[in-house]
Amino acid sequence: MARRSCFVISPIRKPGTPEFDHYRALYETVLRPTLAEKGFEVQRADDITKSGAITSDIVTLLASSDLVVADISELNPNVFYELGVRHSLRGSGTIMIVDSTKTEVPFDLKPYRMIEFSSDLRGIEKLREGLVRFISTSTNSDAAGDRDNPVHDTLSSLPDNIYAHAEGSAEGELREEVAQLKRRLQRYTEVYGIEDGESIKTSAIEVVSTVLLQAQRGELPINLFYAARSAARESKHEEFLTSVRQILESKSSSLSSSQLSALARDASTLELPEEIQLVLIEKAIQQNPNDPLLKNSYFGVLARSEDPKSRERARRELRDATGITIGEDGSVTVDGVLEENIGTIGVMLDAYHQDQLHSAALQLTNALVEKFPNNSSALRNHARTQSSLGEKSAAIATYELAMAAPDVADITANWYGGELCRQGDGAAALSPFLRACELDPDDAVNYVRIAEAQSAIVRGIYRENSRPTDHLDVDSVKVALTCAFSCSAMPSGAFNRAKAVVEDLSLGNSYLHSLVALRNSRNPSEQTELMTRKDRVNAVRDSILNT
Numbered sequence: 277m278a279r280r281s282c283f284v285i286s287p288i289r290k291p292g293t294p295e296f297d298h299y300r301a302l303y304e305t306v307l308r309p310t311l312a313e314k315g316f317e318v319q320r321a322d323d324i325t326k327s328g329a330i331t332s333d334i335v336t337l338l339a340s341s342d343l344v345v346a347d348i349s350e351l352n353p354n355v356f357y358e359l360g361v362r363h364s365l366r367g368s369g370t371i372m373i374v375d376s377t378k379t380e381v382p383f384d385l386k387p388y389r390m391i392e393f394s395s396d397l398r399g400i401e402k403l404r405e406g407l408v409r410f411i412s413t414s415t416n417s418d419a420a421g422d423r424d425n426p427v428h429d430t431l432s433s434l435p436d437n438i439y440a441h442a443e444g445s446a447e448g449e450l451r452e453e454v455a456q457l458k459r460r461l462q463r464y465t466e467v468y469g470i471e472d473g474e475s476i477k478t479s480a481i482e483v484v485s486t487v488l489l490q491a492q493r494g495e496l497p498i499n500l501f502y503a504a505r506s507a508a509r510e511s512k513h514e515e516f517l518t519s520v521r522q523i524l525e526s527k528s529s530s531l532s533s534s535q536l537s538a539l540a541r542d543a544s545t546l547e548l549p550e551e552i553q554l555v556l557i558e559k560a561i562q563q564n565p566n567d568p569l570l571k572n573s574y575f576g577v578l579a580r581s582e583d584p585k586s587r588e589r590a591r592r593e594l595r596d597a598t599g600i601t602i603g604e605d606g607s608v609t610v611d612g613v614l615e616e617n618i619g620t621i622g623v624m625l626d627a628y629h630q631d632q633l634h635s636a637a638l639q640l641t642n643a644l645v646e647k648f649p650n651n652s653s654a655l656r657n658h659a660r661t662q663s664s665l666g667e668k669s670a671a672i673a674t675y676e677l678a679m680a681a682p683d684v685a686d687i688t689a690n691w692y693g694g695e696l697c698r699q700g701d702g703a704a705a706l707s708p709f710l711r712a713c714e715l716d717p718d719d720a721v722n723y724v725r726i727a728e729a730q731s732a733i734v735r736g737i738y739r740e741n742s743r744p745t746d747h748l749d750v751d752s753v754k755v756a757l758t759c760a761f762s763c764s765a766m767p768s769g770a771f772n773r774a775k776a777v778v779e780d781l782s783l784g785n786s787y788l789h790s791l792v793a794l795r796n797s798r799n800p801s802e803q804t805e806l807m808t809r810k811d812r813v814n815a816v817r818d819s820i821l822n823t
Contacts, residue, residue, distance in 0.1 A: 282316035283337040285306070285358045286347035298395075299347070301808055305766050307345060310404050314411045316343060321358075334358065339365045343411070349375040351382070367428035371410050373403060389424045422794055466559070469620055497526050501535050508542035509771035516546060524555070533570060536560035540573065550586070553577045571597070572620055579627035587627040606636065610643045618644065618653045625657055634664040645674075652681035656688045659695070679708065686712035686722055693725060700737035702729045706820045713759075713816055719808035721768040723760035724777070727753050731777045750781055755819040759812040761787035761791045 284307055291294040306316045319335055338344065338361045346359045362370055374381055376392040377399075391406035393399040423429050428436070434575035442745035504519035521540060523531060531539075540556040557574045564570060575597075578590035595602065598611025598621055613621070621644065628637035648654045650782035663671035675692040678684065696705035706729055712722040730753045732738060760766070760774055778788045807815065 279315050279317045279344040280338075281340065282311050282318045282343040282345065283341040284311075284318060284320045284345045284347070285338075285355050285362075286320065287350055287352040287355060288322050292761065297808075302347070302395075305808075306400055306403060307407070308764070310407050311343070311345070311411075312443050314408065335361060338362045342369060344370045345407070346370065346372045347374070348372050348382075348385070349378045349381060351663070363425035363427045365438045367423040367425070367434065370424055371407070373406075375399075384426065388426070436758060497523050497531050501531055501539070503541055505542060508539075508546055511546065513546055513548065516542065517548070517808065518553070519555070520552070522557070533560035533564040533567060536563075537570060537573065540577075544577075550577050550581050550583075568620070572623055575620065575623045576626070579623050580630065584631065587630055590627040591624055591760055594620065594627075598624070600640065606639065608639045608643045610640075610647050613644070613647065615648055615651060618651055618657075622653060625661070629661075629664055634661060637661045638665060650681050650683075652678045652684045652688045656691050660691065663695055663698075670697075675708075679711065684715065686715040686719060689715060690722065690725060693729065697729060697732070697738075700738050702733045705729050710813075710817055710820050713813050717813050718763055718765070720760040720763040720766050721773070723756050723763070723812065723816060724770050724773045726820070727756035727760065727777045730756060730819075731780050735780065750783070752819045753777065754783075754787075755780060756814050757791060758794065759807065759815055761794050762807040762812055 284303060286299050286303060287295065289299060303320055308320075311318045319337065319727060338358055344359075344362045344366075346355060346362070348359070359370075359372070370387065371389045371391065373391045373393065375395055377394045381390060381392065389410060391410070392405055393403035393406070423432075423436070428434055500519045500523045504516050504523070507515035520543075523539075536556050537560050540553045540560070543552040543556065554574065554577055557570060557577065557818055561567070561570050561574060575590055575594055578586045578593070579588055581590070594600075598617040599610070599614070600621070601609040601612070603609070621640070625637050625640070628634070628640070638658075638661045639663045641654070643668075644651075644654040645658045655674055659671045659674035659678060662668075662674060670696065675688075675695060678688045679692060681688075689708040692709040693705040693712070696702070696708070706726060709722065709726045709729060712719075712725065716722060734750060734753060757774055757777065760770060774791070775788060778784075778791075
């Protein structure tokens with residue numbers, strides 16, 4: 277059964293303020309878990325944008341989400357603006373919540389769906405129960421005649437779901453195609469001086485007829501996109517490729533670059549030939565040629581290819597794209613390299629190491645570190661290259677410099693910890709892994725890395741080389757795993773690695789199931805609420821400091 281969508285409107289506030297922490301905690305520990313348990317995919321505005329401005333993505337979510345939960349506490353103007361958009365577009369499917377200790381409910385909204393709560397434990401439980409009750413009853417009460425806002429109460433002739441009326445059908449898709457054709461004809465008139473004559477009208481009618489036929493057959497690009505994604509989730513390779521082929525053959529319209537990128541990622545997950553990924557990414561780049569993430573994805577596929585020619589192509593094209601010059605004698609010049617391109621050069625180095633060209637890579641990283649001595653990315657890539665050449669002590673020293681760089685990120689800390697593990701000092705690796713958690717407390721992978729290192733120590737993997745860890749035991753590993761599962765997102769890769777730790781320590785499926793249940797627990801008396809980011813970091817820090 278497909279999961280329904282829910283968009284949460286709430287005050288965002290400035291990160292680091294008590295108000296930001298309050299509303300983020302309410303979202304992460306109450307709203308999202310409760311709604312997810314009832315079958316919803318949940319998003320909030322700051323999951324999408326950092327700018328604070330109302331974007332096209334937010335407007336689309338306000339229009340298309342099956343449920344919108346609006347926190348009107350403090351009568352925030354942005355919240356009311358977005359609530360007004362929702363009320364205009366949807367006659368039902370909106371729930372308002374308000375902390376009655378902060379705000380009195382506006383008089384004109386009192387007749388509509390409203391959950392009043394307080395921020396103490398009893399009030400939070402009331403909020404949970406209210407959400408569950410509203411969701412349970414809304415299944416049979418969202419008919420067009422049962423409106424939940426003053427706009428649709430007053431203008432009763434409006435369709436209950438204006439967005440679906442316009443977008444969610446063959447009629448809506450056809451309307452969008454016609455609008456695109458009108459814009460195209462207008463451009464022809466402006467650029468070439470072609471009048472909107474009979475021949476152009478005839479051609480337009482033929483195109484519209486073709487698009488209509490596609491809509492009737494479910495073959496519009498957007499239909500094919502969702503079909504391909506569904507096939508990928510179910511590992512149906514043939515169905516996925518059939519839909520992708522039809523998308524690439526379609527001439528009536530094209531998908532967005534982000535949609536094409538999503539299909540490229542699906543192709544990678546399905547372990548399809550790299551050519552499939554490349555053709556999708558290249559098509560996305562044609563639409564959005566200045567997107568650095570798309571370019572990195574393209575070069576990444578080439579750099580990690582099984583084909584030596586593709587890897588050589590990656591090195592050549594990345595040299596040209598980033599301003600690196602390599603002389604006939606092999607000398608490297610990076611005068612034209614900009615600091616923002618160092619991350620892209622890291623992808624290029626993957627292609628060097630894949631072909632065992634470690635000495636050539638070292639010349640490049642030496643030049644980069646000389647030009648950018650305080651750049652964490654340049655330093656960590658230099659350290660990786662030193663390690664590849666067997667210069668273990670030099671690699672550790674360079675990693676220390678990378679950790680002290682002002683732009684250090686969790687990826688640097690994780691690379692450093694990984695190097696220490698490879699050198700047999702698992703206990704020492706715990707410190708950079710902890711630093712990774714401090715740098716990004718919401719990344720479940722960072723906590724899983726701690727659990728992996730602790731598990732290896734407990735099992736005696738580092739017994740000969742590692743420093744003493746007399747107090748480290750299975751309970752310490754469980755702390756790190758609990759923190760990982762308390763993160764707001766648990767990617768499949770992190771889950772699989774956590775599962776491997778559970779298996780290595782023979783903790784059993786029942787323990788793994790308890791970690792999964794932790795994310796869905798709703799009983800405050802059991803003390804199993806999802807931890808805040810500060811609680812997670814403190815928990816693993818205490819666990820490590822006690823070892």
